[in-house]
Amino acid sequence: MISIEQAIDEAMRYARTFLPEGKVATYIPELAHGDPGQLGVCLITKDGTVYHDGDWQQEFTIQSISKTICLIFALQTAGYEKVFSKVGVEPTGDAFNSIVKLETKTLHPLNPMINAGAIATASCCMDLEDPFGAFMDLTRRLCGRESIQLNESVYLSEKKSGMRNRSMAYLMQSDNILECDAELALDLYFRMCSVSVTTEDLARYAVVLANDGVDPATGERLVENWIVRIVKTLMVTCGMYDGSGEFAMKVGIPAKSGVGGGIMASVEDRMGIAAFGPALDAKGNSVGAYRVLEYLSQALRLHYFAGKDL
Amino acid sequence: MISIEQAIDEAMRYARTFLPEGKVATYIPELAHGDPGQLGVCLITKDGTVYHDGDWQQEFTIQSISKTICLIFALQTAGYEKVFSKVGVEPTGDAFNSIVKLETKTLHPLNPMINAGAIATASCCMDLEDPFGAFMDLTRRLCGRESIQLNESVYLSEKKSGMRNRSMAYLMQSDNILECDAELALDLYFRMCSVSVTTEDLARYAVVLANDGVDPATGERLVENWIVRIVKTLMVTCGMYDGSGEFAMKVGIPAKSGVGGGIMASVEDRMGIAAFGPALDAKGNSVGAYRVLEYLSQALRLHYFAGKDL
Amino acid sequence: MISIEQAIDEAMRYARTFLPEGKVATYIPELAHGDPGQLGVCLITKDGTVYHDGDWQQEFTIQSISKTICLIFALQTAGYEKVFSKVGVEPTGDAFNSIVKLETKTLHPLNPMINAGAIATASCCMDLEDPFGAFMDLTRRLCGRESIQLNESVYLSEKKSGMRNRSMAYLMQSDNILECDAELALDLYFRMCSVSVTTEDLARYAVVLANDGVDPATGERLVENWIVRIVKTLMVTCGMYDGSGEFAMKVGIPAKSGVGGGIMASVEDRMGIAAFGPALDAKGNSVGAYRVLEYLSQALRLHYFAGKDL
Amino acid sequence: MISIEQAIDEAMRYARTFLPEGKVATYIPELAHGDPGQLGVCLITKDGTVYHDGDWQQEFTIQSISKTICLIFALQTAGYEKVFSKVGVEPTGDAFNSIVKLETKTLHPLNPMINAGAIATASCCMDLEDPFGAFMDLTRRLCGRESIQLNESVYLSEKKSGMRNRSMAYLMQSDNILECDAELALDLYFRMCSVSVTTEDLARYAVVLANDGVDPATGERLVENWIVRIVKTLMVTCGMYDGSGEFAMKVGIPAKSGVGGGIMASVEDRMGIAAFGPALDAKGNSVGAYRVLEYLSQALRLHYFAGKDL
Known part of the structure; x- marks a missing residue:
């Protein structure tokens, strides 16, 4: 070989x-x-x-790769029962930003690796005093670099333009799936996606x-x-x-x-x-x-x- | 341990x-x-x-487990290109007998492990003189038992009652996905499902x-x-x-x-x-x-x- | 004016x-x-x-205009209760040959003016000895012309090629919506569509x-x-x-x-x-x-x- | 009689x-x-x-009946072309608050009588200095009563709880269908629905x-x-x-x-x-x-x- x-x-x-x-x-x-x-x-x-x-x-922004750290984070802080009462574990066959199954198949997002699922997962961590700070600590430990930072301009850009994610979050709030207000869960989600890594x-x-x-x-x-x-x-x-x-x-x-x-x-x-x-x-x-x-x-x-x- | x-x-x-x-x-x-x-x-x-x-x-009928042998059979006889021009490899998140994605997502069934996908896969093997005979040969070799047989009454029962599978097959024929007439593909599919195993x-x-x-x-x-x-x-x-x-x-x-x-x-x-x-x-x-x-x-x-x- | x-x-x-x-x-x-x-x-x-x-x-074939006569025919022969136990009265917003709502919204076709609804409506008239003959009598009376005929070649063409209608009919049979076998309802439906008019x-x-x-x-x-x-x-x-x-x-x-x-x-x-x-x-x-x-x-x-x- | x-x-x-x-x-x-x-x-x-x-x-709140006045209002102020570039005229067969067709059928809401369509219609009137004031003037003229008022507590209740409407609005903003920010269109929509009438x-x-x-x-x-x-x-x-x-x-x-x-x-x-x-x-x-x-x-x-x- x-x-x-x-x-x-x-x-x-x-x-x-x-x-x-x-x-x-x-x-x-x-x-x-x-x-x-x-x-x-x-x-x-x-x-x-x-x-x-x-x-x-x-350096580039981590984007959806953060969904894996978000899941670790939520399982560590909120536990298995809470997280999987909000989100399933089945693959979807739909695009990452699809909304349709939230209405037609099941109210809960099918898994934590699609946007809706990650937003629901993030909403489970809101009991912490500084959820994003704790998420960053975990990320830095997992990646072995203390100097990992948020890319502020990407975060602001996502927060300002992420209308489709916003739509999903409000639909889930309407169905009582989120553990907090949609905008709070979205803010944490957008920050998580905007962490800068190599x-x-x-x-x-x-x-x-x-x-x-x-x-x-x-x-x-x-x-x-x-x-x-x-x-x-x-x-x-x-x-x-x-x-x-x-x-x-x-x-x-x-x-x-x-x-x-x-x-x-x-x-x-x-x-x-x-x-x-x-x-x-x-x-x-x-x-x-x-x-x-x-x-x-x-x-x-x-x-x-x-x-x-x- | x-x-x-x-x-x-x-x-x-x-x-x-x-x-x-x-x-x-x-x-x-x-x-x-x-x-x-x-x-x-x-x-x-x-x-x-x-x-x-x-x-x-x-003894019991093999049912959907035959979908794995059907896929082996089709890949061996019709080849990768032909099979995967008929059927995809993505999980669906829908039930095994769901039709909706055939209309809304893609004409092709999402994978060979759902009913529609297995019917499409089976349709690729129709160039053989005796497709089911060849399938049985393969099944017997894989299971190491020469005496494996079709459960005739289950086969007839499925063929008579399988209206939902029939619906899928005709929808696929309408969209030119099958390699043969719907009833031919269905007959092979129903036979495959009705093989009796332990x-x-x-x-x-x-x-x-x-x-x-x-x-x-x-x-x-x-x-x-x-x-x-x-x-x-x-x-x-x-x-x-x-x-x-x-x-x-x-x-x-x-x-x-x-x-x-x-x-x-x-x-x-x-x-x-x-x-x-x-x-x-x-x-x-x-x-x-x-x-x-x-x-x-x-x-x-x-x-x-x-x-x-x- | x-x-x-x-x-x-x-x-x-x-x-x-x-x-x-x-x-x-x-x-x-x-x-x-x-x-x-x-x-x-x-x-x-x-x-x-x-x-x-x-x-x-x-002369041209009447096609979906026959759905109105089919509905009159079914209401006259099978009655209001039976017909509207098989088919609804709501507009759909989908194309005439759409299948998706049969699976996702309601098993029953939404109305008798779409293909699935007309096939279900036609299935209600099968108790008659010669359903198509009776339908032709009604059509001739309504149009005021005794010499109206079936266009045999269009009928055979539709019957041979109508795979999508066939798919709908079998899905409805699977859900126990049809009053008869799918092929019987389809045959009447294809004949109704193939009547030649001016x-x-x-x-x-x-x-x-x-x-x-x-x-x-x-x-x-x-x-x-x-x-x-x-x-x-x-x-x-x-x-x-x-x-x-x-x-x-x-x-x-x-x-x-x-x-x-x-x-x-x-x-x-x-x-x-x-x-x-x-x-x-x-x-x-x-x-x-x-x-x-x-x-x-x-x-x-x-x-x-x-x-x-x- | x-x-x-x-x-x-x-x-x-x-x-x-x-x-x-x-x-x-x-x-x-x-x-x-x-x-x-x-x-x-x-x-x-x-x-x-x-x-x-x-x-x-x-007195009760007008709710969706306002959709008819909203449409009159938008056609009078923004014109036929603009309004019907945002919203269609087809019935849907879906519930008034359904989202699914926005994703699967067409980005535009199917008609102005469903929630999504009314929000899109309302968004066409934002060039006016005081859109809701002008809407109230029209409503009072049509109903022949000068004293018609907004029910403030219903308005605030809808604005606070209308997460599903919010979800639709953001999805439409994401697809560039709204003529203004989602929250602006929603605010006008919630006000329109909360007018008190007899x-x-x-x-x-x-x-x-x-x-x-x-x-x-x-x-x-x-x-x-x-x-x-x-x-x-x-x-x-x-x-x-x-x-x-x-x-x-x-x-x-x-x-x-x-x-x-x-x-x-x-x-x-x-x-x-x-x-x-x-x-x-x-x-x-x-x-x-x-x-x-x-x-x-x-x-x-x-x-x-x-x-x-x-």
């Missing part, structure tokens, strides 16, 4: 050829400034070796999940085992928007993507990977990051059902 | 307490004769050891999938590696109807369930399990078989994200 | 300019032979005067409805008063597919359209009008016939809320 | 027997104070004779519409003919929520209902009627007011297709 260095090198070259197919997200005005030609990757193995290439140090941050977070919630560097447990299992399972079934099924088939790593251009992926008991590229496909997944992961999965046999011969 | 024998013994006792919650399927008249008190399990490890308990030798048959099939498509007893490859990967991935995301997400979270084994009362599950590189009990929950999954698998997953740490401590 | 002759003359000239916007229906193969340049109109006043222009003697036939039928169900020539009551009221009301709210609201606003005459190119319209207590032109708009309404009626409504003040000054 | 006095007397007695079937609206907290035993009616003929009975002088006010308004927009007392034209035609047509097809089709069949008068318990109805060229009763049926229509109108329609032959013999 080829080395990780070589696999990364080939994956980056392979992925770059797809970048012209993607488009930078424009529905959040601040995201439109992204450079569609950027591509970066960081891979951290369980033994602590760090590999990286391209724009791996570029691929190294996300790769560190990913390797913690890959290592069952224990920081492999320090041996410290950061996330409870049962929570890690829930989060990784939802990454498998719902992590890539309405392209989750295809990603599971072709790549086969628990992963979560964000419209900021990042994808983080946890290879069970082996490594964490994060890739970044602002050019997105029609479903909101980074074209370049997707292809990097697809290539690495094949070259390094990372699919959970990789089997014996490829 | 406890022994497999002991785990099975406890799992059966645990599962029996839930049987009164379920109901035998009645929408196919012939299935209504099932005994809701029955429960059986068979577990076969990669090294060939067979464990069993309860009504493990009871838990031992399905456990043998499951261990072949767990072993990457290779029969662990003979070393013979029965299914191509890339096909096994697709099938197991779809079992994870769509194998348990609209309860797939919850099963993935709680049990975490690629599995497929059928309204005949069976569930088969493949524990990667370790074992195949099949359980059977005709009493079903509201989503169409066997109450007893589900609980057997839930218990075994915890006791034997079979969840794909079991981690280090439970 | 201008004379009826002059209004018809101007209406035809006005309507012809819109013909290039339309397309002949192709989803029923036999209909594709229609000449998109044809346009005809016939207008019969309550006192029996007949006006006509263009291709008024051209604008004069339909104008005679329309003036009977305008005259409260009494043939103005003979004074004979052909349809009971309460049935006429139901039929005309449904023509107002649902007669022009999902363009019914716009037609009610702009034209304001109870009317029913068919994809064969015909529209018939009953001006309360005054006249019956039928127009014909095979070129259809996107909703399935004849472009030319629609415009003829629009012009006549304005010129002759036929809108039910025409008021005092235009 | 019986006299109007007698018909009213009998209608009230008939309607009272149905009151126990209804329930006072509770989704707006302030409305829950309504007395379900109340029932009132006022009928004003074109020649100015006023008939009344029961709680005809009781049955006499609404009967005066109804007779103006029945008389083609001309006040029969003064001969003054209050609403343009083309606008009256549009409003009355929409009252026919969409005026009674998702019970509009049934009302059209059974009662057959252009009418508009509100969850405050009022229904107003315009009998073409003859009279205006308003009835009031806070007990509502499942679709949001006043049980008592509906039955009063049903009885009057039969007794006085008010159905637009009443015909010759009943």
Whole structure:
């Protein structure tokens, strides 16, 4: 089998050829400034070796990848019963910002990885004195960087333009699903989405999940085992928007993507990977990051059902 | 950790307490004769050891579990391109017999594990001279039993009463998705669902999938590696109807369930399990078989994200 | 006010300019032979005067206009209670061949003017020895022409190609809404749609409805008063597919359209009008016939809320 | 035929027997104070004779009946093109507060008589300096009472609790359908719904519409003919929520209902009627007011297709 260095090198070259197919997200005005030609990757193995290439140090907003941390946060602070009384665990087959199932299928959002579900999940954490402060503490611990900050201008841009999320939140408030006022839950949600990270941050977070919630560097447990299992399972079934099924088939790593251009992926008991590229496909997944992961999965046999011969 | 024998013994006792919650399927008249008190399990490890308990030798119809064999069959005979031009790979969040997404979301059925998707998949195999004969050959090889037969009365009952499946098939024919006339595809589909099996048959099939498509007893490859990967991935995301997400979270084994009362599950590189009990929950999954698998997953740490401590 | 002759003359000239916007229906193969340049109109006043222009003697298939006769037929033979236990009276806002509300809103079709509703309505008449024969008798009486016949080749074409209608019928059979097997109801439905008529036939039928169900020539009551009221009301709210609201606003005459190119319209207590032109708009309404009626409504003040000054 | 006095007397007695079937609206907290035993009616003929009975002088909030005045207001101030670029004219078959079609069928609300459509319609009037003041002027002129006022506590209650309307408004803002910010359009909408009226006010308004927009007392034209035609047509097809089709069949008068318990109805060229009763049926229509109108329609032959013999 080829080395990780070589696999990364080939994956980056392979992925770059797809970048012209993607488009930078424009529905959040601040995201439109992204450079569609950027591509970066960081891979951290369980033994602590760090590999990286391209724009791996570029900061970008975490966006929907924060939904996984939000879920950890809510399960830790509000508990299993409360969270899953608000939101289900089933994949939807609909787009991440779809409203229709809230009316026709079930009042509760189908899972915490779609926007409505993450807003409902966030609403469970409002008993804390400073919910966003506590969320940031957790994020910094998981990513292993104290200096992680909110991108204020993206946050304000989302808050001002996020009418569709607002629509979902009020529909859920109308159906008594939120634990607080819609605007409060939305504000926390918009802040969570606007945290600024690098691929190294996300790769560190990913390797913690890959290592069952224990920081492999320090041996410290950061996330409870049962929570890690829930989060990784939802990454498998719902992590890539309405392209989750295809990603599971072709790549086969628990992963979560964000419209900021990042994808983080946890290879069970082996490594964490994060890739970044602002050019997105029609479903909101980074074209370049997707292809990097697809290539690495094949070259390094990372699919959970990789089997014996490829 | 406890022994497999002991785990099975406890799992059966645990599962029996839930049987009164379920109901035998009645929408196919012939299935209504099932005994809701029955429960059986068979577990076969990669090294060939067979464990069993309860009504493990009871014959029952395979029903939706045949969708996995149908997919293998179609991928082997018609190829990847043709099959996935007819059907997608995304979970739906809707019930197994839902029609609505065929009209509102996409003309193509979202995946091969729902009824519409399996009918479309079956329609790809019509170039063969005797499609059902070839399907039976494959089924017998996968289950390791030459004497597997069609349950003729269930087949006729389904064919006569399957109006909702008929509705789906004609809608797909109207949208030019089927490769043949609706009634032809339906006839093959109804036959596939009406094959009579035992838990031992399905456990043998499951261990072949767990072993990457290779029969662990003979070393013979029965299914191509890339096909096994697709099938197991779809079992994870769509194998348990609209309860797939919850099963993935709680049990975490690629599995497929059928309204005949069976569930088969493949524990990667370790074992195949099949359980059977005709009493079903509201989503169409066997109450007893589900609980057997839930218990075994915890006791034997079979969840794909079991981690280090439970 | 201008004379009826002059209004018809101007209406035809006005309507012809819109013909290039339309397309002949192709989803029923036999209909594709229609000449998109044809346009005809016939207008019969309550006192029996007949006006006509263009291709008024051209035979065409009645298609969905038969839904009004089917409803009269079912109400006469099966009665109010039975018919409206199968089908509602609400407009839908969906296309005439939509399936989605059958699954998501209510099992029963929303009204008898959409395909699903007409199939359900037709299924109520199966206790008769020769349902289609009786339907033809009624049609001939209403249109005042003994020689009206089935267009056999259109009927066979519809029966062979009507997969979407078949899908609806089986879904309704699955939900126990039909009074007979799906294929029986479909066969009657396809025959009803394939009756061959002229604008004069339909104008005679329309003036009977305008005259409260009494043939103005003979004074004979052909349809009971309460049935006429139901039929005309449904023509107002649902007669022009999902363009019914716009037609009610702009034209304001109870009317029913068919994809064969015909529209018939009953001006309360005054006249019956039928127009014909095979070129259809996107909703399935004849472009030319629609415009003829629009012009006549304005010129002759036929809108039910025409008021005092235009 | 019986006299109007007698018909009213009998209608009230008939309607009272149905009151126990209804329930006072509770989704707006302030409305829950309504007395379900109340029932009132006022009928004003074109020649100015006023008939009344029961709680005809009781003030109640106009609620959705304001949608008709809002449409007149928007057509007068913003014009046909602008209004109907925001909202359609088709009936929906869905409940008045349904969101699903905004996502699945068309971004634009289907008609101005459902909540989403009225909010979009209201948004067209924001260029005025004091939109609500101008709306009140129009309302007072149409109802012939200078002292008509806003019910401040109902307005505040709706504004505080109207989360579902808020959800719709933000979804439309997200899709660029509103002409102003969601909260601005909502505020005007909530105010419009909270105007306090009596049955006499609404009967005066109804007779103006029945008389083609001309006040029969003064001969003054209050609403343009083309606008009256549009409003009355929409009252026919969409005026009674998702019970509009049934009302059209059974009662057959252009009418508009509100969850405050009022229904107003315009009998073409003859009279205006308003009835009031806070007990509502499942679709949001006043049980008592509906039955009063049903009885009057039969007794006085008010159905637009009443015909010759009943």
